[in-house]
Amino acid sequence: MRARFSIVFAHGIGCEVVFSVPALEEVEKNISSLRLLISGDGEIEPNQEQVLQITLEICKEDVISLFVQNLPSLGWGVRKDLVHCWCILLRQKVDETYCCVQYIENHLELLDFLVGCYKNLDIALNCGNMLRECIKYPTLTKYILESGSFELFFEYVELPNFDIASDALNTFKDLLTKHETVVAEFLSSHYEQFFELYSRLLSSANYVTRRQAMKFLSEFLLEAPNSQIMKRYIVEVRFLNIMINLLKDSSKNIRLCAFHVFKVFVANPNKPRCIIEALLDKRRELLKLLHNLPTSKGDDELDEEKDLIIQEIQKLA
Incomplete structure (x- = not known):
């Protein structure tokens, strides 16, 4: 899996890549293939064993970080596919562990990055979807609430772009309603x-x-x-x-x-x-x-x- 993505994310860790047209085409092809492998095509169901193997490799080879940090460089269609893949991958459980969630727990800066992306008109809604998937897990919710990034939502809900402000409000609500114990502890302190x-x-x-x-x-x-x-x-x-x-x-x-x-x-x-x-x-x-x-x-x-x-x-x- 790393070999397939290393071509198009060659310098992706920790920086945003400006892709050439051929590289973008390769990205689109690889992400489209990944989506097909892990979600099927509507007629053929994905092979669950293969999905779990892909999930493990994606975590092992830091592809999750590459996905997030290079999101601003991708086109509308491939971003949509990537968000779809993100949601499926986070739900995969291997040996009683959500390995992608665990990966994010060990790379919490990715959550700060996603929250900050509400300032980017092009990718704000994509990142909102990715964040709300993360918020389904209490450890990730706890981090966002207690991080400096949380205060940004009080600005985002007043952004002049109605769609982005509404999306930020939906994420804000999820942060405060999905996990009662986490929220109670946060508000108490x-x-x-x-x-x-x-x-x-x-x-x-x-x-x-x-x-x-x-x-x-x-x-x-x-x-x-x-x-x-x-x-x-x-x-x-x-x-x-x-x-x-x-x-x-x-x-x-x-x-x-x-x-x-x-x-x-x-x-x-x-x-x-x-x-x-x-x-x-x-x-x-x-x-x-x-x-x-x-x-x-x-x-x-x-x-x-x-x-x-x-x-x-x-x-x-």
Whole structure:
């Protein structure tokens, strides 16, 4: 296997190669052949023993690194084939070990490289697909969360290119939802840093960013595995004030998502005095906002929740 790829990735380790036309043609042919070998052609299934042997050789000969680091030099079609191969290779288990995942664990700089590729318009979506495949494995997720690269996602979700920003948001969500234990440990030790950055998204001037960030937060905090994070979040006045501001947003969808987080601040039976005082200070404004909260016809559950929160605010003292 190394012999087949050494021709086209002759100087690939640690640098980007500018391929000549013949070399690019050789790359396309080799990657296309690899895809056929490990995924079949739709009629003939791949030979699983051969797939495992190829996987082992690819790891042994550092071809995984060559794939990643030379991705920017490849054309659209071959990048698509390479991403397809990447996803298949990472899922191969040899002797109870995902050898490609293990290879990446020993070459974690590849993950930093893939995250950084969101800045490259040509390959951002390819790298997003490759990253999301990596995020299926807890050790790789843990590394990305705890690396300096993770903070880049707070920039990427606001990129002017809508497709790339949306893809980055999907990767960001996967990082925070695929592995409950890993995420809980990360947020426990990086709580202040994470929510400071996240609050900026909720206050973004970009409507799409603001809406997506509010929607995800309302889903994330209310998930049972995140109950401890939620309990910590809803005793802080600074976050209550963010929700109150979002209840005033011009977007109906943002106001509704904000309500689902705001209601937890109010319904908390163990509200600290600082939260009670903040609610009392803005009681008249809040009651007006809640009475004017848009609801859909027949949404009885939301109407009931709204009425309960109004009653809770009215009886505060």
